[in-house]
Amino acid sequence: MTLRIAPSLLAADFGRFAEAAIACQQGEAEYLHFDVMDGRFVPPITYGSQLVDALRPRASTFFDVHLMIIEPERQIENFAEAGADGITVHAEACLHLHRTLGEIKRQGKRCGCAINPATSLSAVEYVLPMLDLLLIMTVNPGYGGQSFIQAMLAKVEAARELIDRNGYSVEIEVDGGIDNETAPLAAAAGAEILVAGTHIFRHPEGISAAIRGLKSSIASVDPSLGLRCSGSATD
């Protein structure tokens, strides 16, 4: 299992997205997470495919687009053309989830499905064979800086077990309240991609130190990360 860090731009300075994207890449974050909100599925409005398009030439990091919008099927092509590498839609926002996920695959992008804390795993069990990524929300979507909901660890464990038992190649991502305390819990439960906003962008020692710290915190779960972290920490 390879653990990866996905800094969420939601916690970055909105006037300096390009610098944030570059700093995350230099800090060896494997993913860059875009929280797209429409003021309908969740209360705030953030940014759209134009931001993906604007940052695409600045970073070669995997662009991980998390659509917290209603009728996401109307936006998939826009985000694909803008340069998203992976597109994740919420199960709760899709009237025809299977069809919408099929559209992401037709666009040749990594296909992700997110579930809110209130949504049980059984709602997405039938689409697991077609997914590349299952995003288990560990806070209620809409805002950064919320506390990790501990009860989601059992959902991550159940998802891991279900995916492994059936031999599906679905990566599990967790999003919300990730820091040095919760990252190892989520990783031990079976998450492979950890989204973190506040912890990374508000870290007193800066973005690189925050990413390094998160990787160190999960090194017990993925020893290869620990080696890489201790190497870069002493460089």
Ligand code: DX5
């Ligand atoms: C919440 C977003 C998250 C959020 C995470 O709706 O999907 O990606 O930015 O932020 P932190 O790490 O601050 O909980």
Ligand code: ZN
């Ligand atoms: Zn997110």
